[in-house]
């Protein structure tokens with residue numbers, strides 16, 4: 475490994491990792507803006523031009539809030555839970571290739587922090603960890619609302635993770651690799667997984683629905699459920715610990731959108747247009763913009779859905795997860811296998 | 821007991837949920853481009869209609885004297901006991917005028933009874949509704965701050981006259 479390669483790697487890690495908190499703060503602003511537009515309001519427009527500094531004001535407010543640990547709470551679990559919620563969600567970003575690889579010192583230089591061959595597995599493991607923060611937060615704060623919220627969160631995540639992973643396996647079967655970079659370059663050569671009708675499309679829809687449940691967003695935010703559970707798992711949290719839960723939720727949203735774009739919309743590819751650019755740097759730059767546009771689309775969709783749909787009832791959620799999504803995803807998986815074996819899709 | 825369930829039967833399309841969700845999404849998407857209804861308050865002030873009962877003010881004649889004859893009717897009628905009046909003699913033909921007249925805006929409930937009861941139309945509800953400040957003292961309005969030239973209050977005086985005329989027909 476040469477020095478140039480090392481320096482480039484360090485720069486890449488710093489830039490990509492800092493992108494997550496920045497995206498999170500922009501997302502909080504976007505959430506408030508879009509919700510305001512949907513409700514015929516302007517949204518935050520006082521702090522800075524167009525309200526752009528609102529996230530900074532919010533963050534400062536969180537820092538100066540009093541920090542409370544409720545009586546009877548388990549101090550260790552109560553303190554570790556927010557970190558557990560935010561950490562794994564931010565870590566998933568490590569395997570996402572943001573654009574085409576470039577050449578440094580004559581070697582291909584991947585634009586993912588960790589260009590590993592088991593990227594998909596890493597994502598599965600990390601999103602499985604995400605539930606612990608919420609569960610422990612609910613359990614450790616010695617409050618019935620929190621406990622119920624944590625309980626719901628874990629039940630919900632377990633039931634949706636299954637169908638989500640099934641649809642990811644569909645993608646893996648179609649592309650024949652677990653490396654996210656290769657997944658999108660496969661889609662560049664053939665076509666987006668979304669257009670592998672019908673299996674790819676069904677997998678996309680299942681992943682999309684399950685992603686809402688995984689990130690605890692409306693219409694599946696049963697873990698918070700303000701109308702029944704006060705604040706759900708974060709009822710007892712205040713100041714920066716509460717903000718960490720928020721950051722966890724939004725960074726999960728961000729990584730899920732990135733993964734959706736990579737798995738189903740071909741990441742930075744665009745129907746062979748961008749791959750035909752000869753200059754590697756230019757290709758990487760335009761690819762990044764295309765990827766950002768796709769991710770932005772999904773992020774907007776997340777927010778849009780949140781301000782449109784009401785919350786599901788608890789039993790409806792379970793019904794949807796176990797009786798509808800899971801069978802469909804298993805059947806879809808089998809259909810993919812059959813189609814590949816018979817050579818219809820290859 | 822027999823329970824009759826009044827649930828609406830859902831059609832197949834509604835049971836599938838996806839078309840309905842898309843319908844809802846299209847509504848919210850269209851809403852994003854509708855004109856906004858928010859009033860940008862400090863810049864865009866609310867123009868109060870004449871019937872609004874805001875901060876009560878004392879009417880000042882053209883020559884700068886108060887209209888009030890210090891009869892203390894408003895002081896008595898005020899349900900919140902917000903008004904304090906101290907009368908004094910004056911050379912003018914009305915013979916009495918307030919030496920001290922204060923309205924405690926922390927107590928005033930903006931009921932408008934003082935305006936109704938005043939025989940001289942000397943205390944009038946205005947359209948001032950921004951009644952906030954940092955200290956208690958600054959919210960007790962004394963005569964100097966209550967006296968308002970009659971010109972500014974003309975509209976409301978006419979309005980009350982019309983209103984009372986209607987009531988006392």
Ligand code: SF4
Pocket residue numbers: 876894897898899900901902903923927928929930931932933934935
């Ligand atoms: S408006 Fe009502 S409460 Fe206020 S000063 Fe007049 S009578 Fe008293």
Ligand code: SF4
Pocket residue numbers: 887888889890891892893894895905934937938939940941942943
């Ligand atoms: S009722 Fe009118 S005239 Fe009498 S004291 Fe009050 S303001 Fe003055």
